[in-house]
Amino acid sequence: MHYTFQFGDVWAAWPDLLWGTWLTIQLSASAMALGLVVAIAGALGKTMGPRPLRWAIDAYIEAIRNTPFLVQIFLIFFGLPSIGLRLDSNQAALVAMVVNVGAYGIEIVRAGIDNIQRGQIEAGIALGLRPLQIFRHIILFPALQTIYPALTSQFILLMLGSSVVSTISAQELTGAANDLQSRTFRSFEIYIVVTAIYLALSMAFSGTFAAIHRAVFVREERG
Amino acid sequence: MIRQFGPSEALFIVTAVRWTVALTLIAFAGGGIVGLGVALARTAPAAWVRVAATGYIQLFQGTPLLMQLFLVFFGAAMFGGSVDPLVAAAVALTLNGAAFLGEIWRGCIEAIPKGQWEAATALALRFPARMRTVVLPQAARIAVAPTVGYLVQLLKATSLASIIGFVELTRAGQIMNNATFRPFLVFGLVAVIYFILCWPLSWFSRRLEARFGSVPP
């Protein structure tokens, strides 16, 4: 095999890798946004919903958290068609990612909501705030602020976990790397470069999350 | 050429569980040893040791496990070493686990109140003795719950070894699906088996957390 590293083939394919990186960013960002919606909705359901709903949400969380992501992907992509639901690989990848991060997100957001002290809510009522306002300003916002680090860590894990959707041939960076590798056989060089790209992506996402935190939460405190 | 999914197919899947468990235990042991070193390095007095450990953790936590697995697997092939998927998976999971366990345990060590450290220093204990007799025992108490929690993550992570051809539970499921083409049934069974393996550990971790506390966020 080659002991001399041959990076030429890798640099020559930079458009493919760039495209794959962009697709990973799109896929991850969409999954994060939808996952956040699922997390908030589920957390609300768990804290304020009727008993059957709480039980159903718990079952969903336990099922997702105790099975591997790869198996969930296979079930969604290969298994669902046999009961009539056919998703193409990119759709299946997004669904699998949202379903997965949603389960973890619900627990995280719920912990944040539980942390809100009853006294705060009562004060809000005493001040004459309407329920929706109480929810927004006293419950949701402070909860998100508290659990922001845990949630964003989970999102970074989600982005890194997106590499696994390459197994159902969804279009993202790892898939691009695999295709390149099968054409040129420069496995080590390709995966080193792609790993570096993922590292850069996780730092970029972290930085973005920090900026969002400053923009959304810090301003609220000052105002 | 298509087989019906019957007892022998189900048995093939179930017996692959021992490889999932074996890989999990090897990686947990390896990751535990190296992770302990990483955790201690993160709290060491020497600055360069701390920086090196932090860099290691950030590298392995900031890149996908699948990439780490490919690099170990194809890297070993490149340098003429063994390309046995089990060994490659064990090495990759050990290195990855060391980063996560090291970080968990560092958190536990740092959760010990400063007063404990100072008292140990006042008793003229040097760093290794301080660690061994005062800090680590207390840190270990709150470390148990998240460590068991990590064990669950590790068990699920072994599923990625299927991608490089190691025949553990997920790969066994793929092989059976390719023979019978019943994906819902086969992967459903595989999911149920993982659930049976993981859920008791998750439940145990939650109980431990209630009893011993956990790493403060």
Added chain:
Amino acid sequence: MSSARSFLLPRRPLGLLGALGAAGALIGTTRSAQAQSIDDILNKKKLQIGVEIDFPPFGLAPAGNQYEGYDIDVSKLMAKYMGVDLELVPVTAPNRIPYLLTGKIDVLSACFSITPERARQVAFSIPYASIDIELLAPKATKITGADDMKGMKVGVARATIQDTAVTAIAPPGTRIMRFDDDAGATQAMLSGQIDALGANNMTAKTIMDMNPSAQYEVKMMLRGSSRAGIALRRGQTDLLQWVNTFVYFIKNNGELDTICRKWLGTPLPELPVF
């Protein structure tokens, strides 16, 4: 305090055992490597042949540990004629070349089609099997030529002849979906996730039998008569000559024809030599 200590200590012996076990596995697997010539294999008293077990009818695993198929039968004959024991090593698409090149297997018998690109990495024997590479799609799907693939999802197994053939003729706008193996691509076809599948004639026949209602049919030939050879590491002229002699022999004494009829249902086709 003392109960907490016990959480740390038991892990160390286990970890040490684990580390020793991993090291032992590393040493153990590298020992049985790098057979360069016939004499090495005769000394080793065993021939390690890489086969696929996920690729009917060339390799399958009907009962988990028992492998069978076209390649397995050829492998058994190879070991018999060399006078050594046979060790079948299951391989997958990602690891079959690394396994061969690092000496984990002596030869590869995995329906590996002969191409000049691959010949840069491995040495091929004279062909021992012949398959057609076809494009398969449901009857209702209209594909009369390569241009009709535009806008369609075409599935193939990555780094196979199907992959190369489809990639070469597919127009821009075709979504080529590369799966890790033929089984994955086949599964996607059966689930209706892809519009067309590049596959060899055996896989195509299997799919057609499996799902008659979908009325799959062969739309076009991608590469007729693609021949497979046994693959060896480059530079092993001694062993390569032996394997060529072996293939020539079983072609002429009828054993290869028997295998072909058994697994592919047809008599042995014309297999040119080089």
